Amino acid sequence: MDIILVQIYIDDIIFSSTKQELIDEFEQVTKDEFEMRKLGLLHYFLGLQVEHTHNVNFLHQAKYVNDILTRFSMTQEHPTTTPLAVNHGILLECEGDPIDPSYYRTIIMYLNTSKPDIMFATCLCARYQINPNSVYLTDAKRILCYLLHAPNLCIWYSNDQKFDLISYNDSDYAGCKINNKSTRRMPVSR
Known part of the structure; x- marks a missing residue:
């Protein structure tokens, strides 16, 4: 067909x-x-x-990622292997210092691309665009540090x-079966 x-x-x-x-x-x-x-x-x-x-x-x-990292002065930061901490604790009521909403929105806008490996983390950060604070900015910058890990x-x-x-999975945890017995949830290597 x-x-x-x-x-x-x-x-x-x-x-x-x-x-x-x-x-x-x-x-x-x-x-x-x-x-x-x-x-x-x-x-x-x-x-x-x-x-x-x-x-x-x-x-x-690769070019788009490099342009994003350069635009937000993140090229010299330390890379991270995941776009979001496993127990990220991002909540609507996170306490932090207020930041410029337009700067935060710009980061989220540039991250909202077709990269499936950052889509969940980007959408989570996008929820807090109205009143962003330093905690949310740290999480958004972690996504940028993840892009440093493997920009190509x-x-x-x-x-x-x-x-x-065959499949794509964007989850930090998955259940598995060994010898037909369910086991506890365990981290999935990326």
């Missing part, structure tokens, strides 16, 4: 397919209906970089091999 994938963002459109004929047909139908120009093979879109080699494609956000993480896929994403 062949598929075509289409992503539209305001006035930009990206499309791809498992079959070149579907790409050509979709392009023609779209050109007939709308004023459009073809920019060629995708290399950069909304912070997402795509690198094409002979048979392998790499998707990453990427997804790669081959044009020659079948690609099946």
Whole structure:
């Protein structure tokens, strides 16, 4: 079964397919209906970089991550291996010194990207944009320190091999079974 994938963002459109004929047909139908120009093979879109080699494609956000870290003066901080502490204790009533809400919102806005590994932590921090304080800012900056840990993480896929994403898990704890017996919840290595 062949598929075509289409992503539209305001006035930009990206499309791809498992079959070149579907790409050509979709392009023609779209050109007939709308004023459009073809920019060629995708290399950069909304912070997402795509690198094409002979048979392998790499998707990453190395430049975007570096730009974020530079913008918030975090390039010299110590990296951390998780975006959020396991027992983070982030609550609505956290006591802390008031901070500039626009600065905090800007960090959250830049972190709100397509990186699934930081999505939970970013959404948790985004809850506190109205009255942010130093505690929430520390948590948001921890996410930036996590990005320092592995800024060049990427997804790669081959044009020659079948690609099946089995699963993705963004949890700090998971139950496991050993010899068909449930065990206590334990940390999952990332």
